Amino acid sequence: xxxxxxxxxxxxxxLLLGGFxxxxxxxxxxxxxxxxxxxxxxxxxxxxxxxxxxxxxTALALDPILAGLLxxxxxxxxxxxxxxxxxxSFEQRGEQSLRGLVFFFGLMFxxxxxLLLVYGVDYRMIETSxxxxxxxxxxxxxxxxxxVPFVVGLILTLAVYLFLAKTFYGKAIMGVSQDSxxxxxxxxxxxxxxxxxxxxxxxxxxxxxxxxxVIAPVEPSIGREYIGRVFAITVLGGMGSIGGTLVAAxxxxxxxxxxxxxxxxxxxxxxxxxxxxxxxxxxxxxxFGR
Amino acid sequence: xxxxxxxxxRAWARRGVLLGAIMLVIAWASVSQAAPAxxxxxxxxxxxxxxxxxxxxxxxxxxWRDEVNQKGGLIGRPVELVYYDDQTKPAAVPGIYSKLLDVxxxxxxxxxxxxxxxxxxxxxxxxxQRVFMGLFGLANNEKFNYPYYFQIMxxxxxxxxxxxxxxxxxxxxxxxxxxxxxxxxxxxxxxHTALAGARENLKKLGFEVVYDSTYPPTTVxxxxxxxxxKATNPDIVFVASYPPDSVGLVLAAHEVGLRPKxxxxxxxxxxxxxxxTKLGAKLNGxxxxxxxxxxxxxxxxxxxxxxxxxxxxxxxxxxDPLGHYLPPWAYAMMQVLGQAIEATKSTDQKTVGDxxxxxxxxxxxxxxxxxxxxxxxxxxxxLVQYQHIKDNDLSQFAGPGKRVVLLPEEWxxxxxxxxxAEALK
Numbered sequence: 001x002x003x004x005x006x007x008x009x010x011x012x013x014x015l016l017l018g019g020f021x022x023x024x025x026x027x028x029x030x031x032x033x034x035x036x037x038x039x040x041x042x043x044x045x046x047x048x049x050x051x052x053x054x055x056x057x058t059a060l061a062l063d064p065i066l067a068g069l070l071x072x073x074x075x076x077x078x079x080x081x082x083x084x085x086x087x088x089s090f091e092q093r094g095e096q097s098l099r100g101l102v103f104f105f106g107l108m109f110x111x112x113x114x115l116l117l118v119y120g121v122d123y124r125m126i127e128t129s130x131x132x133x134x135x136x137x138x139x140x141x142x143x144x145x146x147x148v149p150f151v152v153g154l155i156l157t158l159a160v161y162l163f164l165a166k167t168f169y170g171k172a173i174m175g176v177s178q179d180s181x182x183x184x185x186x187x188x189x190x191x192x193x194x195x196x197x198x199x200x201x202x203x204x205x206x207x208x209x210x211x212x213x214v215i216a217p218v219e220p221s222i223g224r225e226y227i228g229r230v231f232a233i234t235v236l237g238g239m240g241s242i243g244g245t246l247v248a249a250x251x252x253x254x255x256x257x258x259x260x261x262x263x264x265x266x267x268x269x270x271x272x273x274x275x276x277x278x279x280x281x282x283x284x285x286x287x288f289g290r
Numbered sequence: 291x292x293x294x295x296x297x298x299x300r301a302w303a304r305r306g307v308l309l310g311a312i313m314l315v316i317a318w319a320s321v322s323q324a325a326p327a328x329x330x331x332x333x334x335x336x337x338x339x340x341x342x343x344x345x346x347x348x349x350x351x352x353x354w355r356d357e358v359n360q361k362g363g364l365i366g367r368p369v370e371l372v373y374y375d376d377q378t379k380p381a382a383v384p385g386i387y388s389k390l391l392d393v394x395x396x397x398x399x400x401x402x403x404x405x406x407x408x409x410x411x412x413x414x415x416x417x418x419q420r421v422f423m424g425l426f427g428l429a430n431n432e433k434f435n436y437p438y439y440f441q442i443m444x445x446x447x448x449x450x451x452x453x454x455x456x457x458x459x460x461x462x463x464x465x466x467x468x469x470x471x472x473x474x475x476x477x478x479x480x481x482h483t484a485l486a487g488a489r490e491n492l493k494k495l496g497f498e499v500v501y502d503s504t505y506p507p508t509t510v511x512x513x514x515x516x517x518x519x520k521a522t523n524p525d526i527v528f529v530a531s532y533p534p535d536s537v538g539l540v541l542a543a544h545e546v547g548l549r550p551k552x553x554x555x556x557x558x559x560x561x562x563x564x565x566x567t568k569l570g571a572k573l574n575g576x577x578x579x580x581x582x583x584x585x586x587x588x589x590x591x592x593x594x595x596x597x598x599x600x601x602x603x604x605x606x607x608x609x610d611p612l613g614h615y616l617p618p619w620a621y622a623m624m625q626v627l628g629q630a631i632e633a634t635k636s637t638d639q640k641t642v643g644d645x646x647x648x649x650x651x652x653x654x655x656x657x658x659x660x661x662x663x664x665x666x667x668x669x670x671x672x673l674v675q676y677q678h679i680k681d682n683d684l685s686q687f688a689g690p691g692k693r694v695v696l697l698p699e700e701w702x703x704x705x706x707x708x709x710x711a712e713a714l715k
Contacts, residue, residue, distance in 0.1 A: 268506065
């Protein structure tokens with residue numbers, strides 16, 4: 001069944017999927033990779049972002065991507081509040097390891113149940129002009145439903161990368177991830193910097209949620225399906241490396257797509273996670289980890 | 291003086307008798323009110339992937355319970371539903387049914403929604419020899435052959451094969467003859483069983499299988515799968531999928547340009563209003579199984595009254611606004627159990643179980659009669675085709691003409707638009 005055309009299409013589909021995975025994993029890369037806060041509730045914030053985009057799309061006929069973008073400040077604020085609670089309740093007392101994990105577990109269920117109460121259990125999906133259509137470039141078919149999230153995912157990754165690399169606050173976040181004491185000695189407040197970083201991580205969830213809504217129907221508990229993937233991508237890319245997250249997401253996307261095309265879709269996830277194990281065996285810090 | 295006393299005594303006696311009578315009435319009323327409820331226990335997917343169906347089914351059961359209680363209950367006892375959320379997790383089911391039977395001491399148990407969640411309850415129910423009403427389990431009793439399992443989905447004696455039988459029967463009727471088939475489905479209980487049944491049917495009919503694969507339910511992008519199917523150029527594509535993958539596969543089929551002669555089969559989810567309104571015209575041409583559709587040939591007594599009641603509560607409950615797929619069957623399942631309890635005047639499991647086996651029941655989905663293995667004695671699976679869907683308006687799906695019945699002949703309401711691509715024009 002192998003053909004060059006099929007191979008080209010599989011790689012393209014994998015890259016498109018990888019762009020989406022990058023957007024979904026970006027928040028975890030910041031909160032877990034840089035701040036080492038095991039925010040396992042991140043996927044549920046993505047689902048909350050999807051529902052937010054759905055609500056704006058339904059009420060105001062806004063494009064889901066635009067809706068996701070408009071919701072970013074709200075999600076940033078939410079992230080700020082959550083980190084403050086987490087800091088005061090756990091991190092300040094040095095109890096962040098296990099109790100912090102329980103906190104995020106609890107948060108995950110609270111958000112999930114809140115979505116259930118507001119929207120019910122029914123699947124939600126939207127209708128836009130680019131869902132269900134595709135363009136042909138030579139032998140390659142590009143599904144717009146995946147292309148739009150790919151482009152937005154790349155832009156989002158680039159924006160976060162530039163923010164961390166070029167701005168004062170970004171550099172401070174990178175600094176706090178390496179040595180918060182040194183940052184304190186420089187006169188900066190590590191807690192404030194971490195708060196901004198956590199807000200940034202959750203802020204990306206609204207846009208990632210909007211991308212998810214474009215790709216597939218959502219229901220409140222669907223976020224759990226992404227927990228494994230997003231942590232795997234963050235670890236594979238190297239903790240805290242934004243570029244690494246993008247590369248790892250693309251690798252996983254292409255691996256899934258190639259396996260689904262040529263070896264049977266059942267093996268897709270197994271091959272992806274096999275790759276993760278293999279990569280970690282060779283480079284325990286991840287592909288771009290230090 | 292004595293006379294005065296007698297009068298007083300008589301007056302007091304009269305008051306005493308009156309008071310006693312009132313006390314008796316109150317006591318009797320409280321005794322009759324305290325008649326223990328018939329408790330029916332179940333686990334149901336109220337959260338998780340199958341929750342949209344689970345909540346809709348529960349609403350239908352609650353409608354039945356309220357109607358029964360308004361009429362005085364069953365055998366003079368009110369009916370109570372005792373339910374727990376199984377979270378669409380098969381691992382949660384054994385604990386729920388053990389609690390229902392050992393701690394809650396329910397009188398009857400019924401299943402939650404779907405094969406995956408019925409299977410783990412079977413050993414517990416069988417061990418305790420309870421009547422077990424099944425809601426849309428596909429061949430769950432095939433290996434157990436438990437005599438008191440009754441399954442409301444009209445799959446007939448061989449439900450695994452029945453799920454695809456009409457689809458492939460339709461394929462054999464086409465000219466020129468169709469030869470090649472692609473089979474695809476999710477890695478889960480129902481799709482595996484449906485695909486196994488499809489393979490048996492294909493073997494008998496002599497089709498050539500050119501693609502046969504399953505995918506994990508967590509798959510995000512279905513275009514590589516559909517592209518692989520397209521590369522094999524099949525005449526027929528049979529899909530056994532759950533709601534999110536059904537949507538993903540329909541969208542991917544349009545994006546990739548998959549155009550077999552027949553497409554569909556066992557796609558769960560396309561029957562739900564939420565997806566029908568969003569997929570709209572992309573559904574045209576798909577030939578899929580169904581159980582009840584608002585076609586004139588299926589206008590059973592009571593079905594419209596039930597749907598009216600259901601639809602009035604659906605929005606508040608946050609469930610499927612039309613409720614054509616599962617709710618009527620959940621209601622009918624309760625009707626069967628209720629009629630059996632009422633007819634036997636008993637809650638004895640054997641008595642009720644034997645009665646259900648021996649009798650036919652009038653329900654809102656038609657006459658129901660169970661066979662030896664607890665499935666319908668005679669199958670009544672419908673094969674429908676989505677036709678003439680123009681936009682995303684919900685009301686078009688409420689009436690006839692959008693999901694016409696192709697098979698069985700007895701319930702036929704329209705003709706096939708063939709091939710698949712023709713219906714997309």
